[in-house]
Amino acid sequence: MNTDLENPLIGEVSPDHKAGFVSIVGKPNVGKSTLMNQLVGERLSIITSKAQTTRHRIMGILNGMHNGQEFQLVYSDTPGIIKPQYKLHESMMSFVRGSLEDADVVLFVTDIFEQHDENDVIERLQRTETPILLLINKVDLATQEQVSEKIAYWQEHFKAQEIIPISALNAFNIDKLFEGIVSRLPQHPPYFPKDELTDKPERFFASEIIREKIFLNYKKEVPYSCEVVITSFKDKDDIIVIQSEILVERTTQRAILLGEGGKMIKKTGIMAREELERFFGKKVFLDTFVKVEPDWRQKERTLKRLGYDE
Numbered sequence: 001m002n003t004d005l006e007n008p009l010i011g012e013v014s015p016d017h018k019a020g021f022v023s024i025v026g027k028p029n030v031g032k033s034t035l036m037n038q039l040v041g042e043r044l045s046i047i048t049s050k051a052q053t054t055r056h057r058i059m060g061i062l063n064g065m066h067n068g069q070e071f072q073l074v075y076s077d078t079p080g081i082i083k084p085q086y087k088l089h090e091s092m093m094s095f096v097r098g099s100l101e102d103a104d105v106v107l108f109v110t111d112i113f114e115q116h117d118e119n120d121v122i123e124r125l126q127r128t129e130t131p132i133l134l135l136i137n138k139v140d141l142a143t144q145e146q147v148s149e150k151i152a153y154w155q156e157h158f159k160a161q162e163i164i165p166i167s168a169l170n171a172f173n174i175d176k177l178f179e180g181i182v183s184r185l186p187q188h189p190p191y192f193p194k195d196e197l198t199d200k201p202e203r204f205f206a207s208e209i210i211r212e213k214i215f216l217n218y219k220k221e222v223p224y225s226c227e228v229v230i231t232s233f234k235d236k237d238d239i240i241v242i243q244s245e246i247l248v249e250r251t252t253q254r255a256i257l258l259g260e261g262g263k264m265i266k267k268t269g270i271m272a273r274e275e276l277e278r279f280f281g282k283k284v285f286l287d288t289f290v291k292v293e294p295d296w297r298q299k300e301r302t303l304k305r306l307g308y309d310e
Contacts, residue, residue, distance in 0.1 A: 018185040019072040020104030025096060025125070027118055030111040031137040035168035036060055036077035039178070040197070059199040061192050066182050072190040073181065076103075087298045100124060105184050106132045107177075108160065112142045112150055122158065131184045134160035135177065140167040202280070203230040204307075206242055209279060210272045210288070214246070214257075217268050222256050225249045227296060227306055239283045242276070247293045254290050265290065 024032045040060035062073040076099040100106065108125060110118060125132060134154055139147050147165050154163050162180055166173040192199070207228040215223040225248055232243040248254050258265045265288060273286040296302045 014070055016187055017070045017072075017189055018066075018182065019074070019188040019190050020185040021074045021076065021099075021102050021191075022105045022107060022181055023076045023078060023099040023103040024107045024109060025078055025100065026109035026121055027111070027114065030109045030114065031168045032109050033077055035107070035109060035135070035137065035166070036075055038168050038171055038174055039073075039075055061196050061198060063190070063194050071182055071185060072192065072194070073185070074191055087300055087303055096124065100128055100130070103128070103130045104186055105181050106130050107181075108132050108134045108158075110134065110136055110150075110154070112136055112138045112146060112165075132160045133177070133180050134158060134163045136163065136165045137168055139165040140170050140172060202235070203233045205279060206230050206233060206276060207244065209275050210244055210246070210268075210286075213268045213271045213275065217264065217271070218256065222248075222253055225253050225297070226257070229306065235282075239285055240276070240280055241285045241287075243287045244289070246288060246290045247296055248290060249292070249294055249296060251292055254292050257290050 024036055026032055036058070037060075040062050058077045060075045060077070062075065064071055078096045078099050106125065106128065108121065136147065136150050136154070142150075151163055151165065154160070161184075164173055164177050164180065166177060168174075207230050210228045211223075211226065214226050214228070227247040229245045229247065230242060231245055232241070234241040246257060248257060256264075257268075259267075269286055269288050272288075273284050276284040276286060293302065296306075
């Protein structure tokens, strides 16, 4: 009798194979994307010092063996939980809702310096019966006394299965976190083929890398008013040719994005191309065009076209 489970897309797997969805949630700028990249071992989520950089639900898939048992972890990096001000924000929060609905384990990421204003997150998490691990991030920047005080606070104010102080940037306690996640995974065949790293296509990561450089090079509202659309992605033998549109809401934003004599957009394009070449491991030709699309963050049809629907 063959006790192995077989999926035509995945092949044979053992009956005690573990698999599950792990959702990373929290307020903006607490280090969720850094943690996601650390857990997966690849740079999938863009990272800047500005809040609300992540707009989509990005899945990172990790396969391996733990204590003689095969596993597949499907991590979800989600937008920081906020009170929506635009239709775009409502769509972003729908990604968070979706990730919580199918989660087998939830990682609630807090910041050692947070001022206990996580009520938006707590309200959402109180509705789930999924195991929750509460992570206190950036402890490398704090004293042991501050860490102990923060742990005591959360023990009193939030019911989590485990509280783990971590530094996502320095990989502190990531091994302990991994143990906590895997021990809570259900037995289940893999959800994705074992050679897949993410559920997103190459075009998505190209647009995210360009958007990251916009966040790094521009201030105030401009980065938040931008969206990057890949209009053409041609992977040739020796080069990838990418054509992109950067959408802004106003002509004044377009002028800022371009800069005097086009200097700023050229600088941003060079930075993006260099990062794209590192990401894809191949020479890249990048062409960018800045287009005004008034109030795109408020238009449901436009948002749907841009992929903001769960």
